[in-house]
Amino acid sequence: MKKILSPLMLAGICLSLSSQASANEQACNATVQLTHYSPGICYLDYDQASCTDTCASADPQFQQSCFAEISLPCSLKNDLYSTASGYQQRDSYSWVHISDLLSFPALRSDLHIIQQDMYQTLYQDYLIFPVNDVFSEASIQLKKENFRLDMLGDSKTVTTPLNEAGLFRRLSLGLALQDDMNQELTNIHNKIALFPLYNSTEKSTLSSEINSLKNSQLLYWNYVSRYPSASVASSRISYLNTKISQFVSGLNELSGDKFTAMMAKSALLATNYDINLRLCQGGGQSACYDPIVNSDPASFYQGTDQSLTYFEETLSLLAKEVEAMKLSFDPELNPGTPGSFSAPDFSGFINDKLTAYINNPGQEALVKLESAINVAFLQLGNSGLELFDELKASTASQIQGNAFLAPVDNKNPLLCSDYVNLDPQIEAIRTEIFDKSNEARDVIKLMGEQGHSQELLDRLNALIARITELTAQSQRIFSVDRFSDDRQINVLWRLDGLPQAFSTDNDQLTVEFVAIDGMFWMPSMSIQLQQLLPSIESLATMKGSLLPSGDGRISGMRSLNLTLRQSPYTSCSAANSEIKMVVAVTDDSGTKTRHVLTAELNQL
Incomplete structure (x- = not known):
C-alpha cells in the first residue's frame, strides 16, 4: 500500500x-x-x-x-x-x-520558523539569542581583509590535525594525513589565485604568507617525523601512560555511585586497547590498571599505534566526565529551598495555543499547538518521528554513539540521578507529564488526519488541563535551578572506521536530519542548524567544523564529534534522552552512503 x-x-x-x-x-x-x-x-x-x-x-x-x-x-x-x-x-x-x-x-508560517519563535519566547529569561538585524553588504575593503583572515584560518584548520599528530606522537595518523593536507593547501592557493578583488601583488603576498606560516603551523609534526620511529613509539607510550595515571587518579577521587558508574563506563576503553582496568584487590572502591607496554616493537605501527589513537580519543572524553562528576552538585550540601527557583511559563504558553485553536480550528493553529507541546516538553513531534523513520529505511547502517558529560565554566552540574532524588515528587510528575504529552501528540495526529471534532477536542482539553496542573505542581517544588545551562555533553560516533586503521579518503559528510530539544532540522529548511537548535555548540570531524551548513569533510579517524550545552531540564528529560541524526558520506566517485546516528544522552 x-x-x-x-x-x-x-x-x-x-x-x-x-x-x-x-x-x-x-x-x-x-x-x-x-x-x-x-x-x-x-x-x-x-x-x-x-x-x-x-x-x-x-x-x-x-x-x-x-x-x-x-x-x-x-x-x-x-x-x-x-x-x-x-x-x-x-x-x-x-x-x-x-x-x-x-x-x-x-x-x-514554516514549521521550523514557528518552533524557533516558540523556543526563543519560552526561554527568553534564561538564554540570550542573536538579534536578527537587517543584513547589509560588507565594503570591498572589509571583504578583502576578511578573505585574507579566512584563508589564514583555513590554512591553520588544514594543518592542525597533522601538527597535533606530531604533538601527541601519533605517527601513524600523521602519515595518513600528510597527502590530504598538501592537497588542501593547494586548494587554498587556488582560491587565492581566483579571488577577483585582489590584484596580482595581493595574491602573491597572501600565498607567500601562507607558505611562510606552514613551517610554524607544522612545527611539532616536522620535529617528530624526523625522529626514529622506535623513539617516537617509546615517547608516545610514556605520554599515554601519564594520561592514564591522571585519569585513574581522578576516578579514584570519586565515591559511591559516581565511582561505580564511571568504572562501568570506562569499559569503553577496552574496545580499542585493554589496560585491564579493574577494582584493586583488598576491597574498597579503588581502580587499578596495567600500564601500556610495547611488547612487540616490530608490529607497533601495524595496528597498535592506530588502536591507541582511538583509545586516547575515548580516554580524553572519559577524563572530562570524571572532572564533571567531581564538580557535580551535591544535594546533601545544598538541599535548596522548594519553590525558590522560577521556570518558564509552560502552562500559559500551551494554553495560549489551545485557545487560538478553539477560536479558529484549522491546520496552522493545530500545527502551532502541537509545536508548543513539543518545544515545552522536548518531545519530537509526529512529523519529525515519521520523517526519521522514513530516512532510516534508506540508510546503510545504524551507529550508536557514546555521550560524555563535561564541565563548563566550573559550574556544578546537577546529575540526572540527583535531579529526581533531590525532589522525590518530581519523578512521578515528570513521568506523568511525559505520558500525557505523548497522548496529546497522538490526539493531535488524529485531529490532523480526521479533522476537527468535539470528541477529540474534549480529549485534548482534558490532557492539556492535566499537563497544566502537573506543571504548576512541579514549579512549586523546584528547589534548585533546573533551567540554566550547567554542562556540556560530548557525543562521539565512529563512522565505518576500522579500529586498527586510518582512512586516507577525503569524503564529504553531510547532515541530512538532526532532532533534539523537541525540534528537528533538515538542510532544506529556511533556517540554519544552530538557529533552530542553539544547544548545538559544535559539530566537527578532525578535518574541521561542519557548521554552519551541516556539511564538511571526514578523513583519518572517521570520528564525528558533537558538543551540546544543556541545562538539567533539557539533559534529564525522558523525552529528550536520545539525539537522532542521519548523515550521508559521499566519496570521490559520487557514491553516497547514509548512516543513522543515535546516542543516549541522560545516562548519569
Missing part, C-alpha cells in the same frame, strides 16, 4: 504552509548566506562584544561552508530576491542572507 503522509507531516516537509498551494509550481534553487557566530555558545548566550560572525563577508565561490541551497517555488524565489535587503550579486553568483528568509512574510 502506498503510504499517505499525514497533514502534519506535510506541514513539516513543505517549506511554508502558505506556499503549499504552489506545490505544483516549478522549483528553483536559492543560495543563502548563513551566519556563523564564533564561539558556538553565541547561539544561546549572545554577547555582541565577543561574538563574531565569521560568514559576514563571505563569497559563495570561496567560502562554500557559509552558504546553503534551498528549493523554493520559482515565483517565491523571485519575490525574495527582488525584496531582500541582503541580496548580493557577483558575476554568475547571486544570493540572499539568512536574515532575509527569517523575515520574509511568505515563510513566516
Whole structure:
C-alpha cells in the first residue's frame, strides 16, 4: 500500500504552509548566506562584544561552508530576491542572507520558523539569542581583509590535525594525513589565485604568507617525523601512560555511585586497547590498571599505534566526565529551598495555543499547538518521528554513539540521578507529564488526519488541563535551578572506521536530519542548524567544523564529534534522552552512503 503522509507531516516537509498551494509550481534553487557566530555558545548566550560572525563577508565561490541551497517555488524565489535587503550579486553568483528568509512574510508560517519563535519566547529569561538585524553588504575593503583572515584560518584548520599528530606522537595518523593536507593547501592557493578583488601583488603576498606560516603551523609534526620511529613509539607510550595515571587518579577521587558508574563506563576503553582496568584487590572502591607496554616493537605501527589513537580519543572524553562528576552538585550540601527557583511559563504558553485553536480550528493553529507541546516538553513531534523513520529505511547502517558529560565554566552540574532524588515528587510528575504529552501528540495526529471534532477536542482539553496542573505542581517544588545551562555533553560516533586503521579518503559528510530539544532540522529548511537548535555548540570531524551548513569533510579517524550545552531540564528529560541524526558520506566517485546516528544522552 502506498503510504499517505499525514497533514502534519506535510506541514513539516513543505517549506511554508502558505506556499503549499504552489506545490505544483516549478522549483528553483536559492543560495543563502548563513551566519556563523564564533564561539558556538553565541547561539544561546549572545554577547555582541565577543561574538563574531565569521560568514559576514563571505563569497559563495570561496567560502562554500557559509552558504546553503534551498528549493523554493520559482515565483517565491523571485519575490525574495527582488525584496531582500541582503541580496548580493557577483558575476554568475547571486544570493540572499539568512536574515532575509527569517523575515520574509511568505515563510513566516514554516514549521521550523514557528518552533524557533516558540523556543526563543519560552526561554527568553534564561538564554540570550542573536538579534536578527537587517543584513547589509560588507565594503570591498572589509571583504578583502576578511578573505585574507579566512584563508589564514583555513590554512591553520588544514594543518592542525597533522601538527597535533606530531604533538601527541601519533605517527601513524600523521602519515595518513600528510597527502590530504598538501592537497588542501593547494586548494587554498587556488582560491587565492581566483579571488577577483585582489590584484596580482595581493595574491602573491597572501600565498607567500601562507607558505611562510606552514613551517610554524607544522612545527611539532616536522620535529617528530624526523625522529626514529622506535623513539617516537617509546615517547608516545610514556605520554599515554601519564594520561592514564591522571585519569585513574581522578576516578579514584570519586565515591559511591559516581565511582561505580564511571568504572562501568570506562569499559569503553577496552574496545580499542585493554589496560585491564579493574577494582584493586583488598576491597574498597579503588581502580587499578596495567600500564601500556610495547611488547612487540616490530608490529607497533601495524595496528597498535592506530588502536591507541582511538583509545586516547575515548580516554580524553572519559577524563572530562570524571572532572564533571567531581564538580557535580551535591544535594546533601545544598538541599535548596522548594519553590525558590522560577521556570518558564509552560502552562500559559500551551494554553495560549489551545485557545487560538478553539477560536479558529484549522491546520496552522493545530500545527502551532502541537509545536508548543513539543518545544515545552522536548518531545519530537509526529512529523519529525515519521520523517526519521522514513530516512532510516534508506540508510546503510545504524551507529550508536557514546555521550560524555563535561564541565563548563566550573559550574556544578546537577546529575540526572540527583535531579529526581533531590525532589522525590518530581519523578512521578515528570513521568506523568511525559505520558500525557505523548497522548496529546497522538490526539493531535488524529485531529490532523480526521479533522476537527468535539470528541477529540474534549480529549485534548482534558490532557492539556492535566499537563497544566502537573506543571504548576512541579514549579512549586523546584528547589534548585533546573533551567540554566550547567554542562556540556560530548557525543562521539565512529563512522565505518576500522579500529586498527586510518582512512586516507577525503569524503564529504553531510547532515541530512538532526532532532533534539523537541525540534528537528533538515538542510532544506529556511533556517540554519544552530538557529533552530542553539544547544548545538559544535559539530566537527578532525578535518574541521561542519557548521554552519551541516556539511564538511571526514578523513583519518572517521570520528564525528558533537558538543551540546544543556541545562538539567533539557539533559534529564525522558523525552529528550536520545539525539537522532542521519548523515550521508559521499566519496570521490559520487557514491553516497547514509548512516543513522543515535546516542543516549541522560545516562548519569
